[in-house]
Amino acid sequence: MSPTRRSLLRLGGLAVTGFFAGCVSNDADPNTTEPTSTDGGMPGSNDTTDNGAGGTRPAGTGGPGLFLHATDTQPALPLKLAVSVTHDVATEDAPPQLKVTLTNTSDEQLTVGEGRAIFFQYRMDDDNQLMLLPAADRYDAKPGCWRLNEPIAVTEEYRTRTVDPGVSISEKVDLYGAPEGEGCLPVGNFHFTTSYNVVPTESMETAAQESAEWGFTVTLE
Template sequence: MNRRQLLGAVGGGASISVCGFLKTMSSNDEEVAYPKVSVHGDTTDPERNVALSVEVIQQFSRESPAEIQVAFTNTAESAREFYFGSTPPFSEYLSTERNDGTQLVAIPRNRSHISLGDVNDATGESSENQEIVPERPLDGCWRLHGDLAVWGFANQKTVKPGETLQEKFTVLDYSDNTTCLPGGEYRFVSPNYFGQNNPWGFTVELTYSE
């Protein structure tokens, strides 16, 4: 199943969002303005007995792109079975396309089934050893370079009472964008996170100082 696209989570997948606007672009780092990242998670029905959160753990800088973390906690008094996507507790890596056609990507720390080339249909392992998260910005822009291939699969987890699953994600500009990190809000949403047509997601906002 080769898919040159970002696959949504299966069953219990999740979502994220990002927004930003790069005011100046130059190979001279002193001329680059990096946005501040903030995140806003959707509310969760208390009757589900789970707690979902998203937080910023690293801002954009000359040295590194922004990072966010998604956490899922079983707040029930007993162990329970949950179905997630490839990277529990969140497996939606591409934001919803905005009216201007721009998007962002959130690359998980666990990249065993993600590549910038094809993936092996039988195993899901990356067929090319390519750098997904760049070591440095190109002309000041932290951007995904190329098509992202993802091997999507269901991931069943037994979560103990009080146990938390979490995953960190690197925020990058999408390779198809014509400008770097255009401003506004971006939504990452899993449409079936709590079952059919029961979504969960959150918004990440990037803002700039005047």
């Protein structure tokens, strides 16, 4: 774990104080157009075995299977929000994984924040059983089990992302068990939610900010 994560703020949900007060833009990462469809689950047998927690999992994997159960109603924002499953089982090599996609449905460039929370990075479910973390990194967790061994901390600055008209931007997040829990990945339904703050980029100083929440429910079984 990097010192940045260890040294500052333990996160159940990202701490933000204001949209543009001291914000840090993430514009160095260019917008990339990506499809919103599922990348496809990991290949494997349809045979299942008991996972030890009252559910089942595909044979030869290290944990329960992940399914997208439901998504919340789209908020009244100039964004289309979507989530898909990219790895549907926990294995010794990787935890389950989701991809979150934002599409700008307006005719002007938008600035959206907070830049990590909008992709559910560092978000916990409503019952604090699971945590979603950026897929680019690996964290202190036993392979195949994927429960975090210690809390995760992140920097407190407010980041933003810009999205051009008609463009989609996506990030992948890995699913870990929260460190306070017992066993490995729990089974059941788990709901995640986050906030979106949106304003037209060219009129950031004068335009009214639009804000709303959105989320989804996953099933582990």
